[in-house]
Amino acid sequence: MIKDFVLQAYQKMAQRYHELIDIKPHNAYYDRPNTLTLLPEVAGKVILDAACGPGKYAEILMVKGATVIGFDISPNMVTLARERNPTQGEFFVHDLSESLDKVADASCDIVLCALALHYIEDWTHTIQEFYRVLKPKGAVVISIEHPFNDFNFFQSTAYFQTENVQCVWKGFGQPIEVHSYRRPLQACLSPFTENGFYIDTLLEPKPTQEFAVADPKHFKELNDFPAFMCFRAVKRA
Template sequence: MNMPTDTRALYDKTADNWARQQPSSLSDYTARPQVMALCEPLAGKLVLDLGCGEGYCSRMLRQRGAQVVGVDVSERMIELARQAERAHPLGIRYEAADAVTADLGEASVDLVVAVFLFNYLDVEQMRKTMANVHRMLWPGGSFVFAVPHPAFAFMREAAPPFYFDVGSAGYFSARNKLFGGRIWKRDGSALDVQLVHKTLEDYFEGLRAAGFTAMPTVTELTVTRQMVEMDEKFFGPLLDLPLHLAIKVTRA
């Protein structure tokens, strides 16, 4: 079993396995393109990518016309993001900081993006971060985030290409507990990931408490028939399972 560990240590240690310029892991197909679609229109927008890792989504946002700042708690991830920026300059700025505690300014950006950040934070940390995000957005600005679908871990055995090992825990008793998991790349290698489980109520109550009052757009993401046609061995085992949630909410 892959045991959970300190987030920053996990990502400093495994950062090099995440570095990529092309889609490689399962969620590069099943989540990130769908998140980008939710972020549009991006041309000319000021965007903050929270938990940017080695910059994969920051680069996608920039290539769609946004001005991007990426923030991540892992210094090694930020080092790799800056290396990619030096190799192929896009004008993205990267900073090492903790999304929960950093002072990231007020009413200064059009869009905040957080792709698989909240599964590393407990409920209280997520609520603080959502409140920070609300403060950072201009009125009319949006927050787009992706998280593991809250039901997924309880519907899935510990097998490729994606799982979280919740053992015998149930949906409610697992709340706010940390579990290890793995997500595979199409080359057959695996990445260690973590889940602090949250219920659906946690996400929507967190947004409400942060000050978001508009109805969010919620997309439940899974593998598509086209993905299975492209690579049945890889995507086939997850057909019909809810994998991730992508949520967009706009600040009034």
């Protein structure tokens, strides 16, 4: 099953991912600086970090005064998130395609889900759970692989289908095969708009200047075409 491949891949790469997350250009100088601009003021807010990985976002948000509860399918990632944030935050092993039973209705101000939804085939239940745990007018902030980039990168010939795709990542130690789901743009947005949210901002991110220094080749590529897409969905009152 794809989920097992995803779990195994992140279990294997967790330690290296954790070691690199502060400086890996696609995370540190592309995803995070852009995705973070979509979060409202976080001080005093309760944030659900869905697919928290090694807890880098949680660290940043807690320094700014948020309370964070993180979930990730990979036990190794959850251990590392706890190590990174030893005095604050709660982190749990959890598959986001299952119900978030630990989280009460209308208890969160923000759900953050960075670079993870593309590992889930059917987003409907996940988005319905985000809706349930959010307070009225609460926001979900998402970053995902850009659907147009995935279409090109995986040389798809079936734009309108949701397809299982895989590639090999070489940037986190030993090469690791990573499976995910490529889907059309509409399938990235409609699970939100059909389940009680409106999209109020969509961002096709640009890399920061630090990226140019760290990796000039990909800096140029990302200025020519986006690899990721970020958006904010707001719970209708």
